[in-house]
Amino acid sequence: MKFWNFIFTLFCFPISAVVVAxxxxxxxxxxxxxxxxxxxVVEWSDAFFQEIxxxxxxxxxxxxxxxxxLTLYTNGDVIITADNSPSAKLSxxxxxxxxxxxxxxxGTGLGQTGAKxxxxxxxxxxLKEPAEIIHNPADGAVVVILSVKASVADIHKDNTGEYNAIQTLTACWKS
Known part of the structure; x- marks a missing residue:
């Protein structure tokens, strides 16, 4: 009898659940x-470095x-290349x-964004071999310092004057 009560309960319970649902x-x-x-993010803080x-x-x-x-803002590793054309030569x-x-x-890229x-x-x-800027997630900016050195072998009246050059640095994602 208990067996039949159990079978009856099994049949009734799913049916009542469907009816209620x-x-x-x-x-x-x-x-x-x-x-x-x-x-x-790969952007310079300004379009131009200050003149040297x-x-x-x-x-x-x-x-x-x-x-x-100039400050470079980035949220990933980037490379910097330079203009190697005659416009970068003081002439x-x-x-x-x-x-x-x-x-x-x-920064050096160890603990803060930067490069050697x-x-x-x-x-x-x-920069024929681009400079690699290593990004540190806690530091989204790096100050990039561009240095230039000029030398003259001989000075004579014909080569006196004002010499000018334009150096262009390009930052882009490291591939």
């Missing part, structure tokens, strides 16, 4: 659209050096000065 109102549904943009004035070269002072800096008419560049950062300093290189070899 059928009498309830439909569930209320609400949806939410979610958006998220992952932005790539190396002063005057003369018989007593045949070499001059100077530097300027005046058909005359040119020995022009060298160096790149340094306020480069060696002094002539304008046409500067």
């Amino acid at each position: 059928g009498q309830t109102s439909p569930p209320a549904v609400a949806q939410c659209r979610i958006r998220c943009t992952v932005s790539s 004035d190396l002063g005057e070269l003369n018989i007593k002072n045949k070499t001059a050096a100077g530097e300027t800096s 005046y008419g058909s005359y040119a000065l020995q022009t060298e560049y160096q790149l340094k950062c306020d 300093p480069t060696q002094w290189c002539t304008y046409d070899t500067f």
